[in-house]
Amino acid sequence: MAGGNGAWTPSEENRKLGQTVMDAVKASGSLYRKGLGMIASENIVSPLVQDIVASDLHGRYAEGLPGRRYYQGCEDFDTIESLGLELAKEVFNAPFANIQSISGTVSNIGALKALAKPGDRITAVSTADGGHISHARMGAVGLRDLNLTTYPWDEDRMEPDVDAACKVIRETEPSIALFGQSVFLFPTPLREMADAAKEVGASVMYDGAHVLGLIAGGQFQDPLREGADVMTGSSHKTFPGPQGGFLLSSSEDPVFQRRLNTAMFPGVVSSYHLHHVAGKVMALAEFKEYGASYAADTVANAQAFASELAAKGFDVLAESRGYTESHQVLTRHGETDSGAGAKAAQLLEEAGIITNMNMLPGDTKAMTPSGLRLGVQELTRVGFQPDDMQDVASFYARVLLDHEDPSAVKKDVHLLKEQFQTIRYCFNDEGRSGYPM
Ligand SMILES: Cc1ncc(COP(=O)(O)O)c(C=O)c1O
CATH class of the missing domain: 3.90.1150.10 (Aspartate Aminotransferase, domain 1)
Structure with a gap:
């Protein structure tokens, strides 16, 4: 029970429940503060990003794009998202960016929606060779009802066997040739395989979830200039932002860009976690510097x-x-x-x-x-x-x-x-x- 300004007085059982949750949250924080976090898909966010993620934005909505909203109260968020779009284009050197995705998987679902129809063919790295679950029939590829053919793999080089993969692409004639992995030691030799994809009219999609921070930092490869039409990724692995995703493209074509935007909203997000988007924008500003x-x-x-x-x-x-x-x-x-x-x-x-x-x-x-x-x-x-x-x-x-x-x-x-x-x-x-x- 609580009065207008009175204190809430939970039952003993529920107070303990609340305490258990807070204790576990603190214990998890302490585990990483005292120990060594070495999971390749994780990272920590800066103090300012932490502040933003804990801000009032966590409970707000802003469907649409800056300046074209379905909700009132978005003026300040428009400032944030507009700035973020410009920063993302600059940091990733991409003519197009959408920063609304709430995860790498959602970025992939959006890209698959924009680039293929149900029943189309797709080529990708198998999960056994390090491809992500969203590249598989049991994940987003299946959700979009795409027919998957995987690339032959060069175990010594830990990358697709380029000649054999080009052959697969030419024979399969997919709508999407998808590249990138979760187990990702070396840059994908993209150019030749992207050329084979272009020959058969396929879109080239590069999933940079793991390596986005290395790509933006100029240390891995530059997929958007090596033949990728679309690059997807998480905002919280090597890119050191809050959990979320990016959808980027090398295309200057406004029709194609609109297709990517609508694949994201209304395609796969409604609320897109404004506190995390704002956190991503701060992380982009910090990334630009460091x-x-x-x-x-x-x-x-x-x-x-x-x-x-x-x-x-x-x-x-x-x-x-x-x-x-x-x-x-x-x-x-x-x-x-x-x-x-x-x-x-x-x-x-x-x-x-x-x-x-x-x-x-x-x-x-x-x-x-x-x-x-x-x-x-x-x-x-x-x-x-x-x-x-x-x-x-x-x-x-x-x-x-x-x-x-x-x-x-x-x-x-x-x-x-x-x-x-x-x-x-x-x-x-x-x-x-x-x-x-
Ligand atoms: C290659 C790849 N793509 C997509 C994802 C999914 O990213 P998220 O966990 O942000 O949905 C991962 C996650 O580890 C990944 O490794």
Whole structure:
């Protein structure tokens, strides 16, 4: 019960419920503040982005585009979204941007809606080779009722077999040739495959969910100038914004641009989480200032970490190509389908290092894979340098090679992490450390 200005007095049971939720939220924050977050699809946001995500915008609506709304009260948000559109075009060097997508998956659903009709054909990387679930029949591709053919894969190079993939594209004549992966060590050799797609009238779509921050920072590849008509992606993996997505295009054609906009709204979003859009805009402004150095530092850290792990005796994939050109490192911990990756991830968690198990070439079961996919972008954001990656690799060796008690290693993990509590590459003029509660 509550009076006009009176206090709310919950029942004891519900008060405890509320306390449990708050405790768990704080504990999750503490896990990442004290430990090492190394999941390749995650990141942390700057203090100003945190403020924006917690702002009143979280409860507001603004269907439509700036200046053409279905709701009143959008004038300030129009300022934000208009600025964001210009910033996104600049940061991604794209003639077209839509920043309304609420996730990478929603960006993909929107792009598939704009570029193909139900029953059309699509070519993509298989999930077994690192493609994302939204590229598969069981995900967005199936939702759009597209017929999928996957590219032959070059396991040594960890990329599509270019000649064989071009053949598949020419024979299949898809509406969309989709590229990009979740397991993404090296830039896709896009030009030749995009040319084959263009020959048969296919649109070229590049899913940059994982590597968007590296692309915008000039460190990976430049898909919109290598033949991609459309680039999709998440705003919260290597791009260090709040959870959400981007839809970008190299096309200057207003008719095509309108098709992309309407695929997003009213196609796949209604409310599009204005607090996250505004957070993305701040992240874009910060990226414009610091993105190039952040992206370069991220790749340097991944390469240093991979080399350190290999030097300690770990089986790090793609040795012949220098292990990685992205934020990701892949390690194999036992026989294929043995579950050794799951076991390794569990032990590392006990030591305060958060990772995820991952299927590697040869694995066939997602729950018992042999590998780990590791990402260094979050550690980079709090100031880890290539030299610090030696310490991180030592923790892995102590837990997984020397079989030391993970709880003993955890103490050292926490001691190291205490020194890295300030989020970098962002506007932080109030000296705030950055980690939220
Ligand atoms: C290649 C790729 N595309 C799309 C997605 C989906 O992104 P989101 O989680 O933002 O929906 C992911 C997520 O990991 C991904 O790896």
